[in-house]
Amino acid sequence: VTTTIATPEVKKQAVSDRSSAENSLGRKLVAPAVIVMLIVTAWPMLRALYLSLFRYRLTTPDDREFAGLGNYLTILSDSLFWKDTLNTVVIMVVTVGVELVIGFGFAMVMHRIIFARGVMRTSILIPYGIITVVSAFAWQFTFSINNGWVNGWFDWLPGISDGLPVGGEAATNWFGGHWTAMFAIMVSEIWKTTPFMSLLLLAGLSQVSDDMIEAAQVDGATWWQRLWKVIIPNMRAAIMVAVLFRALDAFRIFDNIFVMTKGAQNTESSSFLTYRQVIEQFQLGMGSALSVLLFLTVLLLAFGIVKIFGVDLAQARGES
Amino acid sequence: MTYSLNNRSGRRRGRTRIASLAALTLASGLLAACSGSGSGKTELVWYINPDAGGQDAVAKNCSTDQYDVVTQVLPQDAGQQRIQLARRLAAHDSGIDLMSLDPPYTAEFANAGFLAKIPDEAQDALTQQSFKGAIDAATWDGEVVAFPFWSNTQVLWYRKSFVEKAGIDMSQPVTWDQIIDSASENGGQIGVQANKYEGYVVWVNALISGAGGSIVEDAEKGVDATISIDSDAGEAAAHVIEKLAHSSAAPDDLSIAQEGQAGTTFGSAAGSFLVNWTYIFHNYDEGQPEVAADIGYTMYPETVAGQPARPPYGGIGIGVSKYSDHVDQALEAAACVVSPDNQGVNAELTGNMPASPGGYEYPALQKIYPADLLKLFQDSVDAAAPRSVTPYWSDISSSIQSTWHPAASVTDGTPGESASFIEDVLQQRRIL
Numbered sequence: 001v002t003t004t005i006a007t008p009e010v011k012k013q014a015v016s017d018r019s020s021a022e023n024s025l026g027r028k029l030v031a032p033a034v035i036v037m038l039i040v041t042a043w044p045m046l047r048a049l050y051l052s053l054f055r056y057r058l059t060t061p062d063d064r065e066f067a068g069l070g071n072y073l074t075i076l077s078d079s080l081f082w083k084d085t086l087n088t089v090v091i092m093v094v095t096v097g098v099e100l101v102i103g104f105g106f107a108m109v110m111h112r113i114i115f116a117r118g119v120m121r122t123s124i125l126i127p128y129g130i131i132t133v134v135s136a137f138a139w140q141f142t143f144s145i146n147n148g149w150v151n152g153w154f155d156w157l158p159g160i161s162d163g164l165p166v167g168g169e170a171a172t173n174w175f176g177g178h179w180t181a182m183f184a185i186m187v188s189e190i191w192k193t194t195p196f197m198s199l200l201l202l203a204g205l206s207q208v209s210d211d212m213i214e215a216a217q218v219d220g221a222t223w224w225q226r227l228w229k230v231i232i233p234n235m236r237a238a239i240m241v242a243v244l245f246r247a248l249d250a251f252r253i254f255d256n257i258f259v260m261t262k263g264a265q266n267t268e269s270s271s272f273l274t275y276r277q278v279i280e281q282f283q284l285g286m287g288s289a290l291s292v293l294l295f296l297t298v299l300l301l302a303f304g305i306v307k308i309f310g311v312d313l314a315q316a317r318g319e320s
Numbered sequence: 321m322t323y324s325l326n327n328r329s330g331r332r333r334g335r336t337r338i339a340s341l342a343a344l345t346l347a348s349g350l351l352a353a354c355s356g357s358g359s360g361k362t363e364l365v366w367y368i369n370p371d372a373g374g375q376d377a378v379a380k381n382c383s384t385d386q387y388d389v390v391t392q393v394l395p396q397d398a399g400q401q402r403i404q405l406a407r408r409l410a411a412h413d414s415g416i417d418l419m420s421l422d423p424p425y426t427a428e429f430a431n432a433g434f435l436a437k438i439p440d441e442a443q444d445a446l447t448q449q450s451f452k453g454a455i456d457a458a459t460w461d462g463e464v465v466a467f468p469f470w471s472n473t474q475v476l477w478y479r480k481s482f483v484e485k486a487g488i489d490m491s492q493p494v495t496w497d498q499i500i501d502s503a504s505e506n507g508g509q510i511g512v513q514a515n516k517y518e519g520y521v522v523w524v525n526a527l528i529s530g531a532g533g534s535i536v537e538d539a540e541k542g543v544d545a546t547i548s549i550d551s552d553a554g555e556a557a558a559h560v561i562e563k564l565a566h567s568s569a570a571p572d573d574l575s576i577a578q579e580g581q582a583g584t585t586f587g588s589a590a591g592s593f594l595v596n597w598t599y600i601f602h603n604y605d606e607g608q609p610e611v612a613a614d615i616g617y618t619m620y621p622e623t624v625a626g627q628p629a630r631p632p633y634g635g636i637g638i639g640v641s642k643y644s645d646h647v648d649q650a651l652e653a654a655a656c657v658v659s660p661d662n663q664g665v666n667a668e669l670t671g672n673m674p675a676s677p678g679g680y681e682y683p684a685l686q687k688i689y690p691a692d693l694l695k696l697f698q699d700s701v702d703a704a705a706p707r708s709v710t711p712y713w714s715d716i717s718s719s720i721q722s723t724w725h726p727a728a729s730v731t732d733g734t735p736g737e738s739a740s741f742i743e744d745v746l747q748q749r750r751i752l
Contacts, residue, residue: 058406059410059432060432060542060711061410070748074749074751078750080751080752264516281715286751
């Protein structure tokens with residue numbers, strides 16, 4: 001008994017020696033990249049943190065004065081900030097929710113399909129290869145009151161009209177109202193990023209072992225039960241990664257809004273507000289405070305999602 | 321073995337060839353970039369707002385044996401022009417020598433120290449040469465900081481046929497009340513600029529000034545300036561906007577109408593009155609000659625009956641960058657650009673009227689525009705009320721846009737609301 005216990009201990013020791021040597025080599029190899037990352041990422045972040053404590057405008061540099069947490073107080077007590085945050089949350093929840101469902105469907109199709117597999121997978125992924133700004137312009141034309149096809153094709157739906165014949169019901173001005181404009185923005189966002197979601201989910205699907213599914217089938221589980229009791233629980237890590245990535249992305253939405261409404265009709269997001277402060281109004285202090293808040297929110301979101309799904313990221317990578 | 325060696329050297333040869341090709345391409349690119357200075361001649365870069373070629377022609381006129389003036393085009397939108405220039409100047413970019421500046425941002429740039437000082441004698445010459453409104457708009461802290469190049473103003477355009485039908489006497493000054501009533505009673509629509517953009521503030525400012533008020537006083541105090549929009553004049557302006565927005569004279573696209581949309585309304589069957597810049601006179605020549613023949617013009621409408629109107633002022637001044645490597649030559653070139661003759665050349669090509677009485681003497685202008693219209697333009701520029709000259713204009717303008725847009729939401733309370741909002745924004749108690 002003693003020998004059988006001792007042997008694995010010795011082996012384990014050997015493995016950790018080797019792995020510590022590997023780790024040390026790894027650290028050395030990664031060091032240059034870490035240094036570059038610190039220069040290009042950590043430095044601007046610290047600088048933004050520093051600037052956020054000042055009243056500082058690019059065009060009146062002499063009036064720069066220390067404001068402490070004044071900028072943060074102004075922002076947190078301003079209704080515009082909360083309105084924009086609410087918009088951002090609505091966009092994030094709706095788009096990620098819809099993308100998860102559609103993306104899962106696409107992932108199933110890509111996983112199960114037998115014929116024309118390459119063509120099918122490629123065509124599902126095409127929207128993801130299109131630049132967001134291009135996608136935004138395409139959908140802006142689509143919903144345009146002058147030459148978009150949505151009004152013409154969906155004329156039969158109540159509330160949508162192409163304005164013909166002239167003098168009858170006015171044509172639907174999608175970018176003229178808050179919710180219709182938000183709808184158009186979200187459609188573009190969903191169209192563009194669902195393939196990314198389905199790609200991540202496909203990776204998760206292929207990790208679910210066929211043996212388990214077969215075992216469930218033998219035990220008489222229906223297709224629905226197999227999906228909910230076997231497939232989805234076993235790809236929880238993949239779902240979490242997909243939701244995490246997309247939620248963080250969606251929370252930082254900018255391009256679609258910039259192209260489609262420029263923030264009009266109260267469709268501004270947190271990123272857009274930050275952009276306006278820094279780029280349009282040259283308010284380096286206020287803008288930096290906003291970006292720090294945005295960063296903290298994203299961190300909080302990431303933390304929240306990891307907690308909700310209760311998945312260890314290391315486990316998702318298959319390390320433990 | 322031999323084969324593989326050959327193959328490798330072949331590959332190497334291929335690689336060398338690619339490398340030398342790349343080097344050649346790079347070198348030729350560099351050569352092309354240097355060709356301007358290669359001849360020993362300085363290149364002065366003038367950043368211009370997009371136009372119909374007037375500034376290009378002037379740049380050619382102002383190139384000398386010592387330097388060439390070349391143009392680079394800025395974005396269409398004045399706000400984007402400001403952003404691009406300011407960000408580059410804040411980084412001390414020496415690639416900008418001259419720039420076309422919109423009046424509302426001139427003070428901001430001057431206050432930030434982006435503009436080279438114009439020598440005193442040149443300032444005197446500019447003051448002598450230009451309209452008073454143009455000099456006022458180009459003055460910050462007691463100094464003329466930009467060379468007034470062209471001056472724009474709005475007049476009241478009307479359709480002669482409509483006015484005849486409605487029976488109004490246009491030989492006398494008219495008020496906003498009169499034209500709104502006349503248009504709504506006769507099935508006409510009035511073209512104004514009321515989208516959420518600078519042009520809407522131009523309208524608001526003209527209405528308030530026309531009632532003897534102003535948006536800001538003591539603008540030189542920067543963020544501590546007195547916000548004077550909450551006044552009888554502000555209320556009179558709100559009344560006009562409210563009345564038009566709720567009348568049948570309001571076009572359907574009022575809330576998104578800029579100069580172009582307003583021009584389209586004017587050219588349509590419902591076209592009656594239009595307030596717009598000088599270029600409108602030749603706007604319909606090709607597309608709708610029947611409208612072009614029907615255009616009449618008179619002084620901007622009065623906000624309050626009996627009190628002379630204060631029409632909007634617009635235009636472009638030429639700024640010289642303090643960070644230019646050739647400030648002296650750039651100042652010389654700017655003086656050439658704004659010479660009355662070159663103002664005339666620009667006006668002939670673009671319809672953007674000169675900033676000086678001398679520019680109006682340019683012979684070609686007399687041929688293109690009727691004499692009474694040229695006189696109206698000059699009277700209008702003289703009477704014009706420039707937007708307040710303050711480095712914080714863009715904050716004030718955006719605050720007004722936030723509180724006064726859409727036009728249909730304007731009430732008696734709007735001026736008061738916007739006054740406290742502007743103060744909060746300037747004191748950084750609210751974000752925009």
